[in-house]
Amino acid sequence: MKADLKADLEPIRRTLAGNIRKYRKNLGYSQEKLAEKAGLSAQTLNDIEGCRRWVSAMTMTKLAKALHVDEYQLLMPADREADKNPHKPPLQSLISLQDNLINTINIQFDKAKDSGDFD
Numbered sequence: 001m002k003a004d005l006k007a008d009l010e011p012i013r014r015t016l017a018g019n020i021r022k023y024r025k026n027l028g029y030s031q032e033k034l035a036e037k038a039g040l041s042a043q044t045l046n047d048i049e050g051c052r053r054w055v056s057a058m059t060m061t062k063l064a065k066a067l068h069v070d071e072y073q074l075l076m077p078a079d080r081e082a083d084k085n086p087h088k089p090p091l092q093s094l095i096s097l098q099d100n101l102i103n104t105i106n107i108q109f110d111k112a113k114d115s116g117d118f119d
Contacts, residue, residue: 008108010051027068072094
């Protein structure tokens with residue numbers, strides 16, 4: 001089951017990594033500079049951007065603050081309209097993100113329920 005969860009979360013992880021990289025580059029920050037501003041090690045940030053490490057809620061908040069964006073923006077799939085004005089994403093993008101997250105949660109819950117694995 002844990003392998004299935006990892007596979008299901010991979011698109012979200014890639015989106016997060018890509019958005020961190022995009023916002024970091026937009027600000028002209030190196031990984032080292034962003035890591036310093038967010039209170040993380042450069043290696044941790046490198047692992048996050050390389051999709052080798054997931055983030056805690058606290059780490060996501062630190063990164064969002066350092067990047068001058070809201071946390072949800074780090075999870076938004078690429079969207080041309082959102083890129084034009086990242087501080088006001090279109091409603092359809094938010095609805096799509098919500099649907100994707102709910103679907104992922106429901107899939108994992110159903111798998112856990114079917115297997116009886118609730119660890």
